[in-house]
Amino acid sequence: MHKAVLPVALFTLITLFASCFATQACNNHTFSNNRTFAKCVDLPVLNSSLHWNYNRSSYTLDLAFWHVGKTPSRWVAWAINPSGKHMIGSQALVAYQSNSNGSMRVYTSPVDSFATTLPEGRLKYWVSRLSATFEKESEMTIFAVVQLTSNMTTINQVWQEGPLNGKGDGPSAHATSGDHVKSFGSLNLVTGVTS
Template sequence: MEVAMRPPHRPLLQLFLFLITSSFYPTIAESESECSPCNHITTRMNSAPTSTLCRRLPTLGADLDLCYYNTTTNATIDVAFSATLPSRGGWIAWGLNPRQPHMVGTRALIAFLMQGASVVYTYNITVDTKHWCKPSPSSIEMDVIILMANYSGDTGRMRLVARLGLPPEYDVKRLNHVWQVGTKVVGSSLRRHNLNLANFDSRETINVISGQVLGQRMINRRILRYAHGILSFIGWGFLLPSGIICKRYYRIFDFIASGETWYLVHKTFETGAYLIGVTAWGIGLYLGSNNLRSYQAHRFIGIAIFVLATFQVMAFCLKPRQDDTCLQHWNLYHHFVGYSLLILTIINIFKGFDILKPPRAWRTAYIVVIVVLSSIAIVLEATTWIMFCRAKPRKKEQTTEAKAQQTRPASP
């Protein structure tokens, strides 16, 4: 009978794999332990959780862990929410809204440092908060069974932990939750958080049982913001100044200076800029419909750009004939509106960068576009003046010669 021989290196390989896996095991166990909010609450439930959810939230560097228990008439959840405090005097907040994922109507748990100790209170966020009234601690209709907080001076992160009994109107399959961080607390009254997009986007609807984020509205809004920025960049930021350069310096280039070619090129640039820019403007109006009090300067400048650009497009249809006496006034109006548009566009695109906070490459790319177009305009402007100065003596000689021919007596 043949005996199968085991390769002599197999025990060494098994030992090596055992050592590798055992070295990773504590890390995995620690991450799972940290993930479950049940481990942050010493008082255990009588049964295991029906489901757990561990999630890095998409904004403000926040983390959320949930344990859901379906052992009573009303659902019970254990919550562990953490985020980095903007400063030691700041605050973090997490809450539920029974109607929609908005700030107003949220029943919030808010943690901060008071005289060096971590405290957490319940707040009912009413519509008065939207009118700059400072929220203060108040009772909420949820059954707050456990509520505590702790702060790590090493990491600067504050964690709040709670066990909540949810009333029937809170559907765990469509749970609207909101989170936030703020910079200052006076006593127990909160000061307003920053008005950045990350702060406005700190809301979701989740299915606690499946762990699924419901709806793609916030994702779609982020896509629309980037579409708004890219279209504004192309339309107002590139095509508009290119059309202006073409109009001002077309005489230098023989291939477009003849006939109406220059006018068609100029009209094509400006019409394309208008169509793309107005599309970006419409997207911007939709995005700003929920935050009318935010980014007012960017909004009003955008409206002014749309109005002036519409006047410019209408001017193509209302341009006087070459022999019309009002042509000079029309040219002054057209040039003034065009250069005003250019200035407002540059200002508003930079304001858009401050709001959207895209990757730094976006701002760098736009600055490069401005520098390149400005350099082209400066070179062409210098060329125009050189051509003008060279042509002026010739024109003067031709004028003098024409006058001399007129005064010269006719030959007999």
């Protein structure tokens, strides 16, 4: 009897611990540049979390997209999509570590096709204070302030990661299976509720 119950109890404890850790990860994170954020949410796939301050009077979103488990040969991106929960139409913030000098490259990129390699371009929203860090050989973070409109207390968000091209000077296409096709959802900036 005990032999049958022990594996189930152990599995339950491990699952409970993993669940508690996942829900606490973003709350326990501190940024090395001393930036602080009132709210955060652990995103369900791709080892990411979003941290933010939302100013309801000016409609500004001050954010940090934090991604863990990257190497210098990968890129990360976080985006708002005003037209739905999908890739096309996303207004993306992109970052990677340059192979040429090791500095961080961070820029904006509107996504207009499935075959995109995320070229630099202007977004539908004004973006300021755009920067990125790569720390501890595994943590990549994008920081930005995005000017939203009054009707955008709930946003569609999309996030992604993928390999750099052969030269290491820009993104290549990300995988199109598994968690890479599940990295989207909606977020209420006031309540923090996701779906």
